[in-house]
Amino acid sequence: MFQKIFRSYINSFSDLRREVWLLAFITFINRAGTMVIPFLSLYLTKSRGFSLEEVGWILTFFGLGSVAGSWVGGKLVDSIGHYKTMTASLLLSAVLFVLLQFPVSFWSICAGIFLVMLVADAFRPAVFVAISAYSKPENRTRSVTLIRLAINLGFSAGPAVGGLIIANSGYSGLFWVDGITCFLAGLLLLKLLHPKKAKENVKEVNLNPQAVLNDKPYLLFIGAMILFGFIFIQYFSTMPLYYSEVHLLPESDIGLLLGINGFLIFLLEMPLIKYMETKNSSALQNVILGTFLVAISFLVLNLTGWIGALLVGMLFMTIGEMIAFPFSNTFALKRAERGKQGSYMALYSIAFSISHIFGHNSGMQLIGEFGFNLTWYIMVFLGVVACALILWLIRILKKEAVSYSSTPIL
Missing domain, CATH: 1.20.1250.20 (MFS general substrate transporter like domains)
Incomplete structure (x- = not known):
């Protein structure tokens, strides 16, 4: 009985293309690395001394940056493609996450958070389009599900590791690890995935x-x-x-x-x-x-x-x-x-x-x-x-x- 259930579970992952698995792995590293996000409120109150009202406004800029990033990412995908958009987002995010530890004033942190989310969330529409490019049409929903699993695992692992980093290195270490993991995800994308690997699923260009x-x-x-x-x-x-x-x-x-x-x-x-x-x-x-x-x-x-x-x-x-x-x-x-x-x-x-x-x-x-x-x-x-x-x-x-x-x- 157990073997049958286990076999059924393993089979649910079958037929997914290698590129989809690589994309999921890169997404996992990227999301596990964004450790600053779950601790942002604590960092702003304990380390920077902001009031809860000020933190609320800073988090509003977090959301606005996310909206702007998704919009910019969509425009970039349509103009330069999902591969270049994902790569640029990951590599630029690496730099911005490291720099985010340095602003100290309210408005500079608002601007920093907005800029980080604008660049980081440009990755989101790009990865959706990449799923369509790399996956077989009949496996598209399960390919999406695999990416979701990678995101969930990343968000589960990130806070656990982030707590240990804060305990040993303080919040500064958190920003450095975030930057390094985004940079590694970008390098893996350059090394393991290539636009040519999506050519099997290229559809006829929509001229209108x-x-x-x-x-x-x-x-x-x-x-x-x-x-x-x-x-x-x-x-x-x-x-x-x-x-x-x-x-x-x-x-x-x-x-x-x-x-x-x-x-x-x-x-x-x-x-x-x-x-x-x-x-x-x-x-x-x-x-x-x-x-x-x-x-x-x-x-x-x-x-x-x-x-x-x-x-x-x-x-x-x-x-x-x-x-x-x-x-x-x-x-x-x-x-x-x-x-x-x-x-x-x-x-x-x-x-x-x-x-x-x-x-x-x-x-x-x-x-x-x-x-x-x-x-x-x-x-x-x-x-x-x-x-x-x-x-x-x-x-x-x-x-x-x-x-x-x-x-x-x-």
């Missing part, structure tokens, strides 16, 4: 590409993703407060609950995606399912005061995340074939950057004004609205009678 801002169905999809991102990120900002203030959990138990999310993604996401690919559901139908499960995870918390509901809610959220993200990415990549891929995938990245800019602060404000219970009901409502938007999108696409592939993705 549609401007992404004129693609109204895609904009509707982006609106739904902003709402999905808005409710999803509550688990990493307001939800820990709920665990602590309502259920009186210590930090160790809160960390364990959040850790279950990453562990389950690592263990189950790839087999789950391979299984769902065998079903007769379209990509957008799967996105609806994933969004609905995330919304339900908030409802569960309000239905009972039983502490076990926290685990049930986390399970619903994690399964929803594992379904919604890969299939939404797949739809975006496929839709991007109508126009310039960089611009399309930049807008997809920007959707989640916008969620970060407004989601954390809005969640805090809602809790302060109305309390946790009503806030969770609002999240459920926003999730239902996101599902309704995608259902509307499906109807619009059916009326367009657009055939994206032999496998339905509507």
